[in-house]
Amino acid sequence: MMETGKPEKLIVDGRRLDGRRPDELRPLRLKAGILKRADGSAYIELGKNKILAAVYGPKEMHPRHLQQSDVAVLRCRYNMAPFSVEERKRPGPDRRSMEISKVIREALEPVLFLYLYPRAVIDVFIEILQADAGTRTAGITAASVALADAGIPMRDLVTGISAGKVDGTVVLDLMKEEDQWGEADMPIAVMPRKKRITLLQMDGNFTREEFRQALDLAFKGVDLIYEAQKEALREKYLPSLEEEK
Amino acid sequence: MKGKMKELVSSVKRDHLVELALQGKRVDGRALDQYREVSVERGVIGTAQGSALVKLGNTQVMVGVKLEKGEPFPDTPASGILVVNAELLPLASPTFEPGPPNEDAIELARVVDRAIRESQMIDLEKLCIKEGEEVWAVFIDIYVLDHDGNLIDASVLASVAALYDVKPPAVEEWTLPEFPLTKKPAAVTVVKLNGVMMVDARLEEENIAEARLTISTLENGDICAMQKGGSGFFDREELEKAYELALKCGEELRKKL
Numbered sequence: 001m002m003e004t005g006k007p008e009k010l011i012v013d014g015r016r017l018d019g020r021r022p023d024e025l026r027p028l029r030l031k032a033g034i035l036k037r038a039d040g041s042a043y044i045e046l047g048k049n050k051i052l053a054a055v056y057g058p059k060e061m062h063p064r065h066l067q068q069s070d071v072a073v074l075r076c077r078y079n080m081a082p083f084s085v086e087e088r089k090r091p092g093p094d095r096r097s098m099e100i101s102k103v104i105r106e107a108l109e110p111v112l113f114l115y116l117y118p119r120a121v122i123d124v125f126i127e128i129l130q131a132d133a134g135t136r137t138a139g140i141t142a143a144s145v146a147l148a149d150a151g152i153p154m155r156d157l158v159t160g161i162s163a164g165k166v167d168g169t170v171v172l173d174l175m176k177e178e179d180q181w182g183e184a185d186m187p188i189a190v191m192p193r194k195k196r197i198t199l200l201q202m203d204g205n206f207t208r209e210e211f212r213q214a215l216d217l218a219f220k221g222v223d224l225i226y227e228a229q230k231e232a233l234r235e236k237y238l239p240s241l242e243e244e245k
Numbered sequence: 246m247k248g249k250m251k252e253l254v255s256s257v258k259r260d261h262l263v264e265l266a267l268q269g270k271r272v273d274g275r276a277l278d279q280y281r282e283v284s285v286e287r288g289v290i291g292t293a294q295g296s297a298l299v300k301l302g303n304t305q306v307m308v309g310v311k312l313e314k315g316e317p318f319p320d321t322p323a324s325g326i327l328v329v330n331a332e333l334l335p336l337a338s339p340t341f342e343p344g345p346p347n348e349d350a351i352e353l354a355r356v357v358d359r360a361i362r363e364s365q366m367i368d369l370e371k372l373c374i375k376e377g378e379e380v381w382a383v384f385i386d387i388y389v390l391d392h393d394g395n396l397i398d399a400s401v402l403a404s405v406a407a408l409y410d411v412k413p414p415a416v417e418e419w420t421l422p423e424f425p426l427t428k429k430p431a432a433v434t435v436v437k438l439n440g441v442m443m444v445d446a447r448l449e450e451e452n453i454a455e456a457r458l459t460i461s462t463l464e465n466g467d468i469c470a471m472q473k474g475g476s477g478f479f480d481r482e483e484l485e486k487a488y489e490l491a492l493k494c495g496e497e498l499r500k501k502l
Contacts, residue, residue, distance in 0.1 A: 095351050095354075095355065096355075098348050098351050099348065099351055099352050099355050101348070102348045102352055103352075103472075103473070103474070106456075106473070106474060106475060106476055109476035110476060110477060110478045186471070191478065194480075195480060195481060196478035196479070196480055197473070197478055197479045197480065197481070197484065198473075198478045199473055200458065200471055200472070200473040200479070200484075201471060201472050201473065202468065202470060202471035202472075203359045203362075203363040203469070203470050204363055204469070205363070205467050205468070205469055206467060206468045207466070207467050207468075208466060208467075208468075208488070211468055211488070215481065215484070
């Protein structure tokens with residue numbers, strides 16, 4: 001497709017535009033429990049992405065007709081701040097954010113024991129403050145830390161990352177330019193302990209071999225991010241545990 | 246029941262379907278890798294530039310394609326426009342309601358959009374009339390008429406069939422010798438029912454499935470789009486299995502075009 005501003009090459013001598021190798025993540029920062037009012041919260045920076053996640057609940061579901069008699073309802077809202085992208089984004093939900101909210105909900109549901117809280121609701125809010133590709137997967141990474149921070153029982157955390165193809169090379173964790181001009185993007189979310197895939201999307205072009213390589217890379221990325229998630233939770237809760245001793 | 250595409254299923258029926266699945270059987274006698282009867286009828290609507298009616302068993306989806314001149318998007322000044330919209334009509338199911346599209350309808354439209362767009366089956370650059378000023382816009386409108394499961398595969402098949410039905414001379418001031426189409430993507434949705442993978446789920450199977458995975462492939466076996474849905478998960482072996490099914494069944498679906 002004819003597009004303006006595309007650099008001639010996105011990978012030069014095995015290095016990407018920001019100097020990374022194909023299998024490297026962007027710099028990652030993850031913190032648990034940074035909002036006071038929310039039951040659980042987390043903040044993630046992945047490259048230039050800045051994302052907040054907050055969890056409220058389990059609490060009584062209103063309006064009541066949305067209650068389910070046998071399980072809790074998980075509600076997810078993925079939302080981009082108007083100032084999070086180059087051109088101002090019109091505030092409020094659009095078709096993209098509605099679809100992403102749905103797939104994020106379906107990515108998180110497998111780790112929760114929703115049958116423990118019939119008639120209740122768990123609200124997950126993901127706010128993209130600054131976007132640079134990979135926001136839905138970074139949002140999932142933060143949201144699952146926020147769920148744990150809220151003290152909600154979980155089978156595992158959920159870890160999100162994207163893999164894709166740029167200049168014919170399979171790469172991990174696409175940045176904005178690579179997402180825009182690359183040949184494929186595959187967001188994926190995994191329950192790391194048992195390698196269960198809870199979100200999978202892809203657009204572009206993958207041969208069978210590239211698909212396999214992308215999965216390999218994604219799983220490697222997931223292991224690294226999983227450690228950072230656990231570390232963020234330890235960082236918040238270890239001091240208070242020490243005090244109790 | 247959350248999500249209007251799904252309905253409640255009695256535990257007796259659920260147990261029966263699970264029992265069958267565990268034996269590799271299905272309620273209508275099909276194999277796990279077998280589609281219901283597929284029919285594709287093109288040119289069903291005279292007022293559309295292209296149209297098709299697809300039936301997968303009792304599921305019926307109609308697609309109309311309209312071509313209009315429009316302004317290009319600023320970031321792709323030399324490229325035509327593709328717009329995909331899906332309507333879950335209230336006449337198609339007791340659980341569909343009138344009103345603005347819900348998340349199911351939006352997801353359906355966006356999954357079909359990516360299968361078509363990312364396959365590059367439409368050469369959008371050829372649809373440029375004057376760079377930065379005027380291009381052809383292709384509108385794909387998906388009309389779900391009868392919902393008995395697997396709307397994604399039916400909608401992609403109907404959309405591709407309707408695109409191959411486009412008769413440009415019917416459009417005023419058409420600027421090209423022909424409608425520029427190259428490939429034939431096919432979407433195959435695999436559902437996981439109590440751990441058993443099967444294609445072309447009918448509604449009662451879909452209603453109790455843990456998860457679904459749609460893989461759109463091209464003639465050469467490349468993948469152009471994927472979408473997982475549902476509250477369950479897949480492991481890596483299941484992905485491989487789904488890809489095999491997508492290749493095999495995709496080829497069969499393409500033959501119906």
